[in-house]
Amino acid sequence: GEDVEQSLFLSVREGDSSVINCTYTDSSSTYLYWYKQEPGAGLQLLTYIFSNMDMKQDQRLTVLLNKKDKHLSLRIADTQTGDSAIYFCAVVYNQGGKLIFGQGTELSVKP
Amino acid sequence: GAVVSQHPSWVICKSGTSVKIECRSLDFQATTMFWYRQFPKQSLMLMATSNEGSKATYEQGVEKDKFLINHASLTLSTLTVTSAHPEDSSFYICSAHGTSGGTDTQYFGPGTRLTVL
Numbered sequence: 001g002e003d004v005e006q007s008l009f010l011s012v013r014e015g016d017s018s019v020i021n022c023t024y025t026d027s028s029s030t031y032l033y034w035y036k037q038e039p040g041a042g043l044q045l046l047t048y049i050f051s052n053m054d055m056k057q058d059q060r061l062t063v064l065l066n067k068k069d070k071h072l073s074l075r076i077a078d079t080q081t082g083d084s085a086i087y088f089c090a091v092v093y094n095q096g097g098k099l100i101f102g103q104g105t106e107l108s109v110k111p
Numbered sequence: 112g113a114v115v116s117q118h119p120s121w122v123i124c125k126s127g128t129s130v131k132i133e134c135r136s137l138d139f140q141a142t143t144m145f146w147y148r149q150f151p152k153q154s155l156m157l158m159a160t161s162n163e164g165s166k167a168t169y170e171q172g173v174e175k176d177k178f179l180i181n182h183a184s185l186t187l188s189t190l191t192v193t194s195a196h197p198e199d200s201s202f203y204i205c206s207a208h209g210t211s212g213g214t215d216t217q218y219f220g221p222g223t224r225l226t227v228l
Contacts (some may be wrong), residue, residue, distance in 0.1 A: 033216060042117075042204050043219040088154065097143070097208065098132075099217055103154045 022089035125184035134205030
């Protein structure tokens with residue numbers, strides 16, 4: 001089955017850039033997503049990228065997709081303390097359109 | 112657009128009782144909704160896929176008689192935890208599959224914290 005892997009923790013200083021990485025095994029997903037989860041809350045769709053794109057930029061967010069290496073990354077420019085949260089990457093699993101999530105990366109932003 | 116609500120946001124119940132959680136898509140119709148549970152510091156675990164007007168599809172290892180899912184309309188799915196026990200305590204999150212602004216994805220509710228005493 002599909003497997004999605006993320007590193008568990010990332011700590012950065014306010015104003016720095018954050019890069020959260022994700023690898024996956026099934027390359028047939030049309031969309032690849034990044035979600036943000038704040039403590040005690042549901043998931044918020046941050047951004048997504050089509051599988052035929054290499055890069056997508058949306059304000060402070062940049063998504064890079066390397067299909068050959070099955071690697072997805074999320075870069076947050078000028079990271080703020082409000083960006084502290086858990087970030088999940090997700091790919092669509094062919095069987096029934098299910099989302100398969102990575103373990104989540106906890107981003108800690110220090111002032 | 113693409114707002115999903117859940118009710119209640121938290122619930123505390125006694126062991127052996129049943130609890131119903133509602134998931135609503137507020138501004139779009141969702142033929143498919145998903146139910147997840149999440150343990151602290153862990154990822155989301157898909158429990159079942161709920162299709163409007165038909166039986167839910169449960170993931171391996173999820174007891175269908177314990178977690179009853181009803182998807183009676185295009186905007187409402189319910190999850191009933193029957194005869195709840197302390198090990199059922201968890202954060203339950205629903206999502207609704209929809210399209211908003213050209214993006215085809217799942218939109219998540221805010222979650223329901225269930226505590227079984």
